[in-house]
Amino acid sequence: MRGYRAGRLPGRQDWSSWPHYQAAAAGFRGYWYPVCFSSQVGEKPRPVTLLGERLFVIRDRGRVYGMRDRCPHRGVPLSHGDKQFPGTISCVYHGWTFDLETGVLKAAITDGPGSPICGKVTQPTYDVEERLGLVWVYVGDGERPHPIDEQLPEELVGNPAVVGQRIQARAGNWRFACENGYDEGHAKYLHRTALWRLFKPMPVWNTTSIVRRGRWIYRVQREQFWEADFPGLGRWSGTAWYKARPPRTVQNIGNTASHRRVNPTIAAQEFPGFASVGMPGVLRIVYPTFIHYEFYVPVDAENHLYVGMLADFSRGVRALPFYAKYLGAVRWLFHGQFSGQDKWMVEVTDAPPEKLYRPDDSLLRWRKLAEDTTEERLERLRAGNTD
Amino acid sequence: MRGYRAGRLPGRQDWSSWPHYQAAAAGFRGYWYPVCFSSQVGEKPRPVTLLGERLFVIRDRGRVYGMRDRCPHRGVPLSHGDKQFPGTISCVYHGWTFDLETGVLKAAITDGPGSPICGKVTQPTYDVEERLGLVWVYVGDGERPHPIDEQLPEELVGNPAVVGQRIQARAGNWRFACENGYDEGHAKYLHRTALWRLFKPMPVWNTTSIVRRGRWIYRVQREQFWEADFPGLGRWSGTAWYKARPPRTVQNIGNTASHRRVNPTIAAQEFPGFASVGMPGVLRIVYPTFIHYEFYVPVDAENHLYVGMLADFSRGVRALPFYAKYLGAVRWLFHGQFSGQDKWMVEVTDAPPEKLYRPDDSLLRWRKLAEDTTEERLERLRAGNTD
Amino acid sequence: MRGYRAGRLPGRQDWSSWPHYQAAAAGFRGYWYPVCFSSQVGEKPRPVTLLGERLFVIRDRGRVYGMRDRCPHRGVPLSHGDKQFPGTISCVYHGWTFDLETGVLKAAITDGPGSPICGKVTQPTYDVEERLGLVWVYVGDGERPHPIDEQLPEELVGNPAVVGQRIQARAGNWRFACENGYDEGHAKYLHRTALWRLFKPMPVWNTTSIVRRGRWIYRVQREQFWEADFPGLGRWSGTAWYKARPPRTVQNIGNTASHRRVNPTIAAQEFPGFASVGMPGVLRIVYPTFIHYEFYVPVDAENHLYVGMLADFSRGVRALPFYAKYLGAVRWLFHGQFSGQDKWMVEVTDAPPEKLYRPDDSLLRWRKLAEDTTEERLERLRAGNTD
Structure with missing residues (x-):
């Protein structure tokens, strides 16, 4: 504040004094973010854009999962697909089927049960939690997320x-x-x-x-x-x-x-x-x-x-x-x-x-x-x- | 015309023969331009874009003023604001109040009467005239405008x-x-x-x-x-x-x-x-x-x-x-x-x-x-x- | 397929193995392409965009012609114009009149019959054929087109x-x-x-x-x-x-x-x-x-x-x-x-x-x-x- 009272504050032309802040145009990585109401997530995938990343959330046997919303095969959004088997999502185009928990490609339906690509492709997943009636997704850089309760306002x-x-x-x-x-x-x-x-x-x-x-x-x-x-x-x-x-x-x-x-x-x-x-x-x-x-x-x-x-x-x-x-x-x-x-x-x-x-x-x-x-x-x- | 008859005119591929003209895609600076009818300018600011510059015009006690339409504080258009005091415009966001004549920041309402920023910020203004039922704005490069009557068609x-x-x-x-x-x-x-x-x-x-x-x-x-x-x-x-x-x-x-x-x-x-x-x-x-x-x-x-x-x-x-x-x-x-x-x-x-x-x-x-x-x-x- | 079974196929990140194919985002040059039904081409020009090129097709005395759809004078689409004389198209702006067959500028109406520019400007034309109720246009690089029948499916x-x-x-x-x-x-x-x-x-x-x-x-x-x-x-x-x-x-x-x-x-x-x-x-x-x-x-x-x-x-x-x-x-x-x-x-x-x-x-x-x-x-x- 001294600088300001001395008249230095007015006239600031850029945000380079806060380089991390300036770089965070699309948000800070390493946090949980609420993306929708829990009631909005059911058995059909729901697309979400968060910090510039396209993902989808889906509920399976009560729990909500998050996964990158782009089939690695040909780039079609997985959120256009649906569940063909419990615990998985299948791409609408060729039936590539990913495990919601691990992201592992479990089947490429149109290449039959012996498809050699199974297990060789893993789709990125997101950590998801439900709190206060909201679905929260963690966006990080590969690190293990901190518990969401450490981030929520303490009184909640x-x-x-x-x-x-x-x-x-x-x-x-x-x-x-x-x-x-x-x-x-x-x-x-x-x-x-x-x-x-x-x-x-x-x-x-x-x-x-x-x-x-x-x-x-x-x-x-x-x-x-x-x-x-x-x-x-x-x-x-x-x-x-x-x-x-x-x-x-x-x-x-x-x-x-x-x-x-x-x-x-x-x-x-x-x-x-x-x-x-x-x-x-x-x-x-x-x-x-x-x-x-x-x-x-x-x-x-x-x-x-x-x-x-x-x-x-x-x-x-x-x-x-x-x-x-x-x-x-x-x-x-x-x-x-x-x-x-x-x-x-x-x-x-x-x-x-x-x-x-x-x-x-x-x-x-x-x-x-x-x-x-x-x-x-x-x-x-x-x-x-x-x- | 000689050049043309000799066949040189056809085939001109660019405007570099007229460098000032080529550069004037957004208009020539140093002139008065009509921007709207006089009857369209009242006590509320009216935004105008002229030669790529965003400004607003406003009437105060009969006369029309022009000012750059971007509050220097946080970039909000001043034309979203209104007059809180005669002869001034106040930004809708925090009540920064500029003198219409001089552009000087006269008050930052939400910082109280003793706000140290008053008088330290000056908003660019535009020369404005009314002729023939139109509002005319001068866009120049800091020079004093020539009288508008020197620019209007003589007979008018x-x-x-x-x-x-x-x-x-x-x-x-x-x-x-x-x-x-x-x-x-x-x-x-x-x-x-x-x-x-x-x-x-x-x-x-x-x-x-x-x-x-x-x-x-x-x-x-x-x-x-x-x-x-x-x-x-x-x-x-x-x-x-x-x-x-x-x-x-x-x-x-x-x-x-x-x-x-x-x-x-x-x-x-x-x-x-x-x-x-x-x-x-x-x-x-x-x-x-x-x-x-x-x-x-x-x-x-x-x-x-x-x-x-x-x-x-x-x-x-x-x-x-x-x-x-x-x-x-x-x-x-x-x-x-x-x-x-x-x-x-x-x-x-x-x-x-x-x-x-x-x-x-x-x-x-x-x-x-x-x-x-x-x-x-x-x-x-x-x-x-x-x- | 051997490469694929050895696991090389998955993971292909670009198309640089097929450089011609990668470069052909706007199509392959040197072919005939169907652009509309024959019944859609009459005495009025019909604009077409093909391989990123703007052209128009028009029927004259039964035959269909194709020409680049940009008047060389001031860049106005020729397809806004019409026929003032048989076998020609005239630009709506100044009446520049091109021969449909050769592309040669035959008249610039507003410059009179002796306009010195006549014959000095040639508008690019396209080869056009009609087959199977469709109008086909050849897009090449200046070479003489192969006969369309060599390109159509043989049985047709x-x-x-x-x-x-x-x-x-x-x-x-x-x-x-x-x-x-x-x-x-x-x-x-x-x-x-x-x-x-x-x-x-x-x-x-x-x-x-x-x-x-x-x-x-x-x-x-x-x-x-x-x-x-x-x-x-x-x-x-x-x-x-x-x-x-x-x-x-x-x-x-x-x-x-x-x-x-x-x-x-x-x-x-x-x-x-x-x-x-x-x-x-x-x-x-x-x-x-x-x-x-x-x-x-x-x-x-x-x-x-x-x-x-x-x-x-x-x-x-x-x-x-x-x-x-x-x-x-x-x-x-x-x-x-x-x-x-x-x-x-x-x-x-x-x-x-x-x-x-x-x-x-x-x-x-x-x-x-x-x-x-x-x-x-x-x-x-x-x-x-x-x-």
Whole structure:
């Protein structure tokens, strides 16, 4: 931040200060990514593009498998085929039949049972897990994947939660989506017109600190200003007669009310209500009675998948109001129109070049987190931990 | 023409004889261009692409301003934003607020009144004028623009005229549009099927001279031939029983009738009725009772804006028949179906390579005018006349 | 095949073993290609793209001519023009008029009868023939074309045949279409679901030999297997209770019945019923009572024309059942839905890289035929046989 205050920050023309981040146009390798709802994966192959790779997922005897979606014979997508034998996928063109678990070519039907090519071809497979009603796929570089539970937000592991989710294919690079999500500055201005904020005052500006704790960086509001006089221009306000009164103490998102309904074991409790972001592009915002997540899943360098999720840790009958609230309002106003404003911005953002300003400290810290974490991963890979 | 008669003209394979012209695929810099009707520019920004540059125009307290349409912060189009304070535009994303006159960043709303970035960023602006019901934008290289009245056709400056106009976005390079407009050869053949010419005879061929006077080159018809016998092929005629009789004297466009209703002060009077073309791509054809103009505005290397204009210099109640004639016929037949044949040709023209023939002298002279004029401008710029 | 059994065949990553074939993405030069039905060519020019070249065909006094479809003057397609004089085409833009037979510029109408450019410009022409109700165009390298009858399937020359035809523009490279057509492996698997095969059993696999005779290579089935047990997977069968019983002797396509109705003079009789393929991409399959052909015509590197043809050599009243059968069934089931499965595969095939298996011997032999034939042609051209 010293550099910025000295005036160096504005005018940044490229991202070469963060070489790993700059190179990750199609996403960071070495992570689990949600690709669709569990309910969307059945006995027919479902094609998926993830980090620029074409694969398919398919369910067999309850479990979901992932495999590269290109038959090595003649390049036809295997997802056009189907299961001819349990535990396998057969290419629609000539009946090449691969084992879903190992990828080994078990039969080339049209060459008979003694086909000499059997066992000599192995199709790349992907590790797949199911969590929170979603199918997650690991994209790496040949190393053994870390357990998915080490990557999920801590409070979602082992705590029964009820969730409301929305998945939407969106245009634009995943980094713009992630930066937009964690961006401290835009929420107060762009989203002031969202129906979701219609009756809620918005500060004009804040002072903010970014704090790293473990895998996450948290955004802590220090001061909030609900009105401001801009020299030579005039007064500008985030309040209105039809909006609620601004609170008298500093507002971190969500701590306007008690947290009694948020499960006390969640790891985020150290900074209740603060927005946090972690690798490989996950936003977490703790509200008084629920937690909101956004996963920005790289499809390729030009497209991403928006996975929005609201989690409530109430149990049993207490979860019913959550569903009512989610389906009655949150899904349409927050995961819908409000998030649609972000979708719009991500489509039209075009950087670098860029000129950053003070609130963009949140972006710089996120890029640094991505850079440092990736450097650590690559060091581990270089050290040979690839089995 | 000598070179041509000696057989050198046909077979020209490239445009390297006119290096400035060849380089001007996206238009010539250093000119005013009409971009839309004045009535189309209000308090909301209107995006415009001109010579490949993205800008927006906006009206503020009566005057129209132009500014580059890319927020330097994160690359979002400023035309998605609006006015938060008079005389400014604010980016929809984070409320960066630029002065329309100077381009200076006056406020970054979401960083509060004391944002240190204010005054440190200046957005490029464009000079804008309004004339003849159109908004004109100057695209240059940093030099001070010449007065627009020095560039408009002389007769349109200071003479009250009533105008009928049509603006149409068209595919194809602006040079093909301009060359088509001034092309001596195609009118008699391509347009012989236009409704606009239904009852008028068309010559089969002419002999023509091109004469330069000041900023314009004029096309002077020397001889007109209404029928011809083509050796080995047969007779071909531009007349028909249902068409008017061809005149007995040589016809330059428009001088079939008296010029009494054309304002006697117009500069074009030296060559009444002759087709002329000038930089940066303006066609002028004087008819007995009005003047027709076409402005070929480069959008980018693949697209242009056709701005057709009919001007009548009658005053007061005498202008009424002009409106009746324009709205009742000219707009649909001449600016519509007739000009649509040109649009079609511009879309499918694909040169170089090209093989030119005798009537293409008009093209060569236009290219030379563009080349010489541009060389003079660049010399002025090199001489330091850039304040 | 030895190489294959030793394991060398799988894993082939490119087509550089067949350099002529690899280079022929847009087709092989030096052949006649069918481009449309004769009935589609009248007095108006019809644009055609063939081997990436744009041309047009037009009928004049009964005969069909072909010419490059780009006016050398300014690049406008001549196919936008029409005939102003018999035996010529005139460009719509300026009336440049070319002789259809020689390509010589006979007139530039808008420059009058004495235009000095006449006779100085010659537009490239194409040799065109009509056979079997189709228009055929020769694309070469300046050499004199061989007679089309030397290229047509032998049995179609001099033998009156009744034909049913279907022409369809299809996406995908012509080589994938041709390889798909001759591919021994896919028919039994991909097409087992076609309505055309609904009541006919399909073998699971065959053993096959490829035999070259003259310009053609023939596929000879040695053994057929109607069921198979795949180790570790299970039983797979090409039969079903609702299908006909498999024959007891080896089935080459079409020899299930007598050949009495196939004209005894046909050259294919040495291998009745066998599938054969020849240059420049023609498939021939002899059925008991008719012969089926597919011509894979290269439009450009990404598109081809599928020309499917059924020929019956019955004469007179005996031909009537053929028309009934073709229009009542073959056209919709075989040239329609069955062939539509091939269309689908050609669109999604993406090779190289490829891993070939035993039945792909048919592909290798076809590629070798194309390679050897092309080498011979180029040697002839080098030897100067280009008049």
